[in-house]
Amino acid sequence: MPEEETLKVETLETPLEPVIPAPEIALETPPKPVETPTAQTSGDEPLPEIPPTPNESAEAKTSAPEEQPRTPAREERQSPKQEPSLKEKMSLLQKIARATIGLRKEKKLAKILTLFAKQTEITNNQVEKLLHVSDATATRYLNELEKRGKLTQHGTTGRGVKYTKR
Secondary structure, eight states: OOOOOOOOOOOOSOOOOOOOOOOOOOOOOOOOOOOOOOOTTTTOOOOOOOOOOOHHHHHHHHHHHGGGGOOOOHHSSSSOOOOOHEEEEHHHHHHHHHHHHHHHHHHHHHHHHHGGGTEEOOOOOHHHHHHTHHHHHHHHHHHHHTTTEEEEEESSGGGGGGEOOO
């Protein structure tokens, strides 16, 4: 039978300090009692008005719900975000569309360059079939790669035009 391991538990002689400190209690002076007029004054004289103490006025504000300022809803408390205008929205959508089109074009140009892994020269017709695009689009793609310095065009027009990798 395997030996059983025993755990040794140590006890602390000193009590642990609390992790959360006790809150500090602010001592307030008790409110002064409000003096009420006594029966010594005559009924014809108006009673003097006694201003409330600061503690009493604070209690009066919190106890009267109609006097409390309205707390705004969560959405109102946050800083208001400006809704973009229609022109800004359209501008953003156009930028996204241009970026998407650019990515598709770059993928197609990369695909054209992969043709050179199999052969040393390509033609416009091969690009048309590879990408399923028109003759004019294939020409534009090949011209773009030529401008970037990736391809060299051999020939000027027609079937004799071939492209090689630089």
